[in-house]
Amino acid sequence: MTVDLHELKTLLDDVSEGHRLTVAEAENLFKVRDRSSFFITAAADALREKRCGNAITWVKNQNINCSNVCVNSCGFCGYSCKPGDSKAFELTPEEVGEKAALAASRGVTEICTVSGLHPAYDLNSYLSIYQAIRENAPGVHIHASNPMEVAYAARKTGCSTREVLEAFRDAGVGTLCGTAAEILVDEIRDVICPEKISTDDWVRIIKESHNAGIRSTATIMYGHCESVTDQVRHLSILRDIQDETHGFTEFVPLSFIHPGTPLYRKGMARPGATGREDMLMIAISRLFLDNFTNIQVSWVKLGLKMVQIGLMSGANDIGGTLYEESISSSAGAKAGEYLDPADMRYISEDLGRTLVERRTDYSPVH
Secondary structure, eight states: OOOOHHHHHHHHHHHHTTOOOOHHHHHHHHTOOSTTHHHHHHHHHHHHHHHHOSOEEEEOEEEEEEEOBOSOOOTTOSSOBOTTOTTOOBOOHHHHHHHHHHHHHTTOSEEEEEEOOOTTOOHHHHHHHHHHHHHHSTTOEEEEOOHHHHHHHHHHHTSOHHHHHHHHHHHTEEEEOOOSOSOSOHHHHHHHOTTSOOHHHHHHHHHHHHHTTOEEEEEEEESSSOOHHHHHHHHHHHHHHHHHHOOEEEEEEEEOOOTTOHHHHTTSSOSOOOHHHHHHHHHHHHHHOTTOOOBBOOHHHHHHHHHHHHHTTTOOEEEEOOSOOOHHHHHTOOSOSOOOHHHHHHHHHHTTOOEEEEOTTSOBOO
16 A cells, blocks of 8 residues: 555654554554555554653563364364374373472563363362462462363353363462454454454453452464454454453464464465554554553564564564464464573664663562
8 A cells, every 4th residue: 555654653653642543543554565564664653652761671481282173173273183182181280389480480470371271170270270379489479261162161061161261270370361352353253263252241351350350461363364354353353352441461362373374275265464563563552552551572483583573573572482382383383482582682782772671560679
């Protein structure tokens, strides 16, 4: 899309002075295809500096992959297996505890659980996982589950999603993962993840979580079969939720990793986002989500070189160390399972910015 540079610069100046981007304005920004894109990223990065300073933050965390057995068959997932598959696994609570103890010995401040929707799981299954983590890594923040898992636990147990969230909270879950959002447009969800909860249910459960005192991340998965209009509808939903609850800690754009996914292999998705699209997703998110402080750029999805571009396009956070990562690598990501803080420091110092370790709530680690 060719843009009038005067109009573009006027809009970006207005946003820097407090104008809230409309849906139509955001859609037009996403359609910019030439070097005018750099005006957008520069404006976003200036806004990042104004909103949260020059620090690049990171968290020392570890994933625990509890099981890859899943009742769903999402088209974008190369991780899940059905029962009996040769690659299927399920950790016992004791094995979860061993991994949690290892994480604690590494000095992590956050443990994140990752799991398929195991056919045998119910609310007590999730609670046993959290108990094992709490007992073996006392004081470490538990970042766990997502609205789909909350709905699943409620259905399998015969209780409400609010009751599940309260049980999670009481078991030690500090924040909820804002995943299972993908694209919050039901027409797209019907294609990429028809067995997942609807947009309305995702929104309802996230609001219930925030209202129960469990904050969450917010995410989008883009670059498959959605349109720019779908992307902005998604961002608009997140902005509306944040206006109401102020419960999101950060926004994390997740670029679709395509090679190992059924969706791509069946010809139902394109081969992921381009570099321009990755750059603009980060920048326009910064401009559009005016009620978010933190925008994270995912090294797992983008690799370190594109991460550095993201940090020049409005992002302020580089995510975590992880130590274990199976979701993206199963889909074909090449970035690896662990990011050394020395590598984070290398690209941060190259930008003339300071790397600062944080906790899950973005308070600094002293």
